[in-house]
Amino acid sequence: MDMSSPTPPADETDEQRIRELAAQSQTAQADPDLLPALHTADAVIVNIAGRRLFGRDAFASAMAEALSSPLKDVRTSLRVHDIRFTTPDVAVVSLTKTVHDERPEAEAPSELPPAGAMTYVMTRQDGDWRITLAQTTPIR
Template sequence: MVLMSTTDADSRTELEAIKQVVARVEHSQNNELPADFVALFRADAVWTTGHGKRLFGRDAIATFTHQVLPGAMQNTKVTFEVEHVLFIRPDVAAVKVRQVYETPDGQDVGTPLFVMAKEGDQWLLTACQNTTVFNDE
């Protein structure tokens, strides 16, 4: 179930657009498409990986992603579920996501926070923090 901070029709439309960005993150990771993944970020984005690596700007995110994504998803599938969206402003949203990696060794659960900003008619990842969940209760 997705919770929103507002309930008007415009917010529902924006919620669907945000969910599409999250679905594109999932698709690009499962299909090892680093360029598609990187294209979802603003040029000045900040990304902190699940292991705490801090990346500043799309170029740094691209360099890192091109190093780790090819081959990273071998025998692995990830799913993303939008759990909560807080519209900070009509064009800025904090998006809480449940991320589950299915690996040969079992599940690896994460809980990313994606702050997204709307640029023109497109939502882009702006400031993101991934966190591993050690006890998924």
């Protein structure tokens, strides 16, 4: 298999739709119903702290738990750097996740890194792009 050049997008709107999905995921970060819905049912999530979750339901549960804790005051912003299509229906998206820890100092342990190198694998299912894998590596 030749890995030297990525497959071009299936049509000219795919890259824009993927960028919009990444933006939606940032906007929905405090919505435990909407953010998981942007993922496939069998999604795998590895967060910036290294917690691995299997499936949209596990993600929704973990998200609801986090939003009922002081972590509700930690938000993130995303910047897309690169989109590569491995097939017309699969894209690898390279992003930077910046952490904005707005917890009061007494609640804010210092272990959260200020940023992470994030990778999304997105797949097209029934005409819609969804996040299949989200993995974040801390940048110290």
